[in-house]
Amino acid sequence: xxxxxxxxxxxxxxxxxxxxxxxxxCLARKMLRFLHRGATVFPGKVALRLVPNILSYLVSGRDLIxxxxxxxxxxxxxxxxxxxxxxxxxxxxxVSGANLTDGIVAxxxxxxxxxxxxxxxxxxxxxxxxxxxxxxxxxxxxxxVPWLITVLTNLFRDQLDRYxxxxxxxxxxxxxxxxxxxxxxxxLAPSGRTFITCADDAMSMxxxxxxxxxxxxxxxxxxxxxxxxxxxxxxxxxxxxxxxxLQYSAYNYAHLGIFKCENCDFRHxxxxxxxxxxxxxxxxxxxxxxxxxxxxxRSRNRNNYELTYAGEKAALHxxxxxxxxxxxxxxxxxxxxxxxxxxxxxxxxxxxxxxxLSKIEAAFGxxxxxxxxxxxxxxxxLVKNPAGFNLAWDYLQEQSDLGGLCLALNSKVNDGKDxxxxxxxxxxxxxxxxxxxxxIAGENYRIFLGGERALDLACRFYYAGFPAxxxxxxxxxxxxxxxxxxxxxxxxxxYCLPNYTTMLAIRAALAAKYNLRDFWLED
Numbered sequence: 307x308x309x310x311x312x313x314x315x316x317x318x319x320x321x322x323x324x325x326x327x328x329x330x331x332c333l334a335r336k337m338l339r340f341l342h343r344g345a346t347v348f349p350g351k352v353a354l355r356l357v358p359n360i361l362s363y364l365v366s367g368r369d370l371i372x373x374x375x376x377x378x379x380x381x382x383x384x385x386x387x388x389x390x391x392x393x394x395x396x397x398x399x400x401v402s403g404a405n406l407t408d409g410i411v412a413x414x415x416x417x418x419x420x421x422x423x424x425x426x427x428x429x430x431x432x433x434x435x436x437x438x439x440x441x442x443x444x445x446x447x448x449x450x451v452p453w454l455i456t457v458l459t460n461l462f463r464d465q466l467d468r469y470x471x472x473x474x475x476x477x478x479x480x481x482x483x484x485x486x487x488x489x490x491x492x493x494l495a496p497s498g499r500t501f502i503t504c505a506d507d508a509m510s511m512x513x514x515x516x517x518x519x520x521x522x523x524x525x526x527x528x529x530x531x532x533x534x535x536x537x538x539x540x541x542x543x544x545x546x547x548x549x550x551x552l553q554y555s556a557y558n559y560a561h562l563g564i565f566k567c568e569n570c571d572f573r574h575x576x577x578x579x580x581x582x583x584x585x586x587x588x589x590x591x592x593x594x595x596x597x598x599x600x601x602x603x604r605s606r607n608r609n610n611y612e613l614t615y616a617g618e619k620a621a622l623h624x625x626x627x628x629x630x631x632x633x634x635x636x637x638x639x640x641x642x643x644x645x646x647x648x649x650x651x652x653x654x655x656x657x658x659x660x661x662x663l664s665k666i667e668a669a670f671g672x673x674x675x676x677x678x679x680x681x682x683x684x685x686x687x688l689v690k691n692p693a694g695f696n697l698a699w700d701y702l703q704e705q706s707d708l709g710g711l712c713l714a715l716n717s718k719v720n721d722g723k724d725x726x727x728x729x730x731x732x733x734x735x736x737x738x739x740x741x742x743x744x745x746i747a748g749e750n751y752r753i754f755l756g757g758e759r760a761l762d763l764a765c766r767f768y769y770a771g772f773p774a775x776x777x778x779x780x781x782x783x784x785x786x787x788x789x790x791x792x793x794x795x796x797x798x799x800x801y802c803l804p805n806y807t808t809m810l811a812i813r814a815a816l817a818a819k820y821n822l823r824d825f826w827l828e829d
Contacts, residue, residue, distance in 0.1 A: 311325065354408055506562040525562075559630070611632055623664050690806055695731045714760070721806050721808075
């Protein structure tokens with residue numbers, strides 16, 4: 307039998323157990339919220355304990371989009387949700403970023419009333435689930451849960467103690483796509499679903515043999531890339547199929563670029579959705595358009611791009627800084643385009659979709675800017691692996707409002723216990739150097755370091771040429787923030803680069819001090 311809440315065709319007692327699990331989990335959420343807790347995971351644990359397969363039952367007969375990958379999942383989901391909402395859909399998502407099974411279940415159950423009220427006719431339903439999912443859990447859930455679209459943002463080396471080498475992460479993704487023979491992929495999942503990934507990422511593109519349905523790609527215009535080969539010490543240097551070293555003619559950052567294997571037929575393919583930076587003249591027009599539309603006043607952070615998809619061109623202006631966010635936006639736009647096509651919605655053009663992104667602020671902790679007293683700001687930039695850190699480090703060099711810097715590092719389970727990745731970042735060869743900080747902030751500048759592995763950070767910066775007397779370690783987050791903010795001049799911004807659990811702790815301290823919105827609440 308089926309019900310409005312559980313559309314899976316299961317027995318009466320299973321339906322009763324599912325409803326009991328849902329209402330028990332909802333009660334747990336209300337109690338936790340009464341205690342001012344996030345309740346982003348525990349309600350899902352309760353429901354799964356009572357009915358282990360409840361996720362499959364909840365999403366049965368509904369449209370589900372998964373977003374996975376190493377970097378950019380939360381921001382890509384945020385972009386995709388805003389586009390679909392602008393197109394008239396009700397979107398359920400794990401806004402907190404809790405991306406394991408329990409977090410996904412908790413996010414869905416928070417909107418159980420929307421599930422009940424949803425039109426049972428799939429062609430008329432306006433409800434869609436957009437879920438960020440951990441790469442390892444995608445390997446498990448991808449084959450157990452009926453999804454419509456999977457977006458893979460990128461694959462970078464991350465959490466070595468958990469995943470090992472990057473090929474392990476790739477293998478997990480291939481399992482989620484339904485591939486049983488990995489690189490040979492002779493046994494594929496049924497067609498009818500769409501796999502979207504980055505054309506510039508060799509490791510992600512090697513998964514094209516693992517999917518039997520539609521494959522769409524996004525990437526940067528080759529003319530906008532830097533000529534040459536990315537670092538030999540980075541990821542994506544070897545062909546996954548034959549092991550021969552890949553050759554690059556150009557690259558954007560990390561190992562994203564125009565690659566080819568000279569030993570087999572594996573090479574970069576033209577992307578379906580291509581983006582490139584706008585010329586200064588076109589960017590000025592885009593800025594004027596954004597101002598007319600009432601976009602947020604973050605002009606110094608704007609990314610302005612020209613998009614091309616299926617012969618249609620559009621201007622994209624983001625108020626979220628960083629070139630990596632252009633990839634995130636492209637991934638979201640491509641997923642939205644495919645989904646709206648599946649729903650036979652033809653009056654929502656690429657330009658309309660791009661325009662819906664012009665007002666979106668950064669997700670919590672992901673280049674999020676927070677206004678502080680005395681005309682100061684703090685910008686939180688989550689960094690959790692070499693690729694992400696190097697991007698953030700380059701970004702700092704471009705910021706005219708840089709007034710202070712703090713970093714924080716933990717080695718908890720959610721961060722990865724192995725923090726050796728900090729020795730793979732490019733402090734010595736790119737971005738700001740010690741002399742640059744002295745010029746920007748004066749000879750007495752200080753870099754504030756926090757978290758349980760703050761001394762590891764201090765050691766890393768010392769060996770990169772930053773004098774020990776300029777490195778100040780503060781284990782307490784409130785003390786770290788107070789001293790770093792006090793040292794930041796008026797009219798300037800304190801840039802804070804934490805990893806995952808330190809970001810949550812720092813943002814919680816800021817929320818308590820400055821009455822910020824809780825991160826688990828939707829906009």
